Amino acid sequence: MLHREVANDADIQFRLYGEIVIGDWTDRFQGTRALPRRVRDQLIQVAHVIQLKKGQQVFGPDNIPDSLLFLYDGRIRVSQTSENGREIVLYRVDAGESCVLTTACMLAEEAYNAEGIAETDVTAVVLPKPAFDRLAAEEDEFRNFVFAAYSRRLIDLLRVVDDVAFGRIDVRLAERLLSLGGDHKEISATHQQLASELGTAREVISRVLQDFQKREMIAQSRGRIALLDKPALAALASSD
């Protein structure tokens, strides 16, 4: 334990005083992989790499970076919070994708209240706006990559609207439990966190989970949910 803390301190030192070295990140993204070697080398020059700890804010209402973010490793959760504090997850940005929402705001010059949180430790490449502009102008591959990123987010949001406006809460919860669970049999999440996923209240989640438990689809303990009967959950989830 002590050993681990020392290691962490060393990490931080490295982050503060040294250059973070990762492999050729331009290999990692569809939009940069296909570029000529010359351009990629330039990119590696002008962009810089940042690392964020799990839980750190990547962007938010008060913190709008004027650059494009390439997510090299990790995952970012983008969510929106209402005035009265309720929250809803809009989508997640996975490694290999870029986070266009910040650029969106820059261009539209309108306020919005979405924020991005590092859901895991994150390594990302920050591409300053001038470089972004130049690339978008000169490289077809890159431009299409960016357009596709925008498009994906638009589609994601259409889905969220559909779910929130027309979906049943039990169906949505079953769906989300499965997707959060992935291959695992257990999820580590509080009721409040699940409520924030779906944009509802904790009490609602508690009630629905009670119901799931009675039907023996899940088992609960503090902060954990065991997925006992995934097929049943899947059946419920697809009954929309």
Add this chain to the structure above:
Amino acid sequence: MLHREVANDADIQFRLYGEIVIGDWTDRFQGTRALPRRVRDQLIQVAHVIQLKKGQQVFGPDNIPDSLLFLYDGRIRVSQTSENGREIVLYRVDAGESCVLTTACMLAEEAYNAEGIAETDVTAVVLPKPAFDRLAAEEDEFRNFVFAAYSRRLIDLLRVVDDVAFGRIDVRLAERLLSLGGDHKEISATHQQLASELGTAREVISRVLQDFQKREMIAQSRGRIALLDKPALAALASSD
């Protein structure tokens, strides 16, 4: 009346057999106005103008044009419909804006169930994808225009999510009544249409309007709503 029908026929003939002539449309859009004269003349060559009657579908799940639409005149309502037939208006595209959602779908290669309806008679300029690509590559102004259009839609959708997930229905309805009314004192809309605006059910709208009526903020007759007390509606609308 007969006279009018003849005129309409003539219109259609003109549309079918002649070129529709509108002024220099490139003057109408931020993204094209700033382009060099040479490019604008080329644009006018390759793009073609279409006219749609009020109520016609501009695009939909089964009808995805692979081109960018510039809305020269009129208004398009973009909405989404659930499986059980409920509908919600996502945003409106006004004259001078472009409709990027269709291009979004092309790029993301995913299905979605949004559709665009001409809310008035519409005149639009269709820019084929090759020309779009070339412009996006070569002209900064144009590229920024397109990015800005995407951004605006993203922001619009964030707003819809926020409203649907966290907003009260009476507040949202008051808001929408005012925005639909514009400068006028009266709105021509059925309860069902208002329900489709907000993604709710007709009965809900009926109830809330009854309430508004009791509070003397509006008066109702079949298919029409008179806005009697706009300040009161505005107060309610901004009490979110």
Add this chain to the structure above:
DNA sequence: CGACTTGGGTGACAATGTCACTGAAAGGTC
């Protein structure tokens, strides 16, 4: 006039959100 279509009203009930409160579970301190 009478049949038909469309728009709107209503009551009962279901689903979801809100509020106020309770107690249980985990961690830290002495």
Add this chain to the structure above:
DNA sequence: GACCTTTCAGTGACATTGTCACCCAAGTCG
């Protein structure tokens, strides 16, 4: 271990919103 604090979850009462079934009124058209 005993005590305290914080976080997490359960619960009942109630408000809001959505669903269903059905009715009636206003226009339309023969």
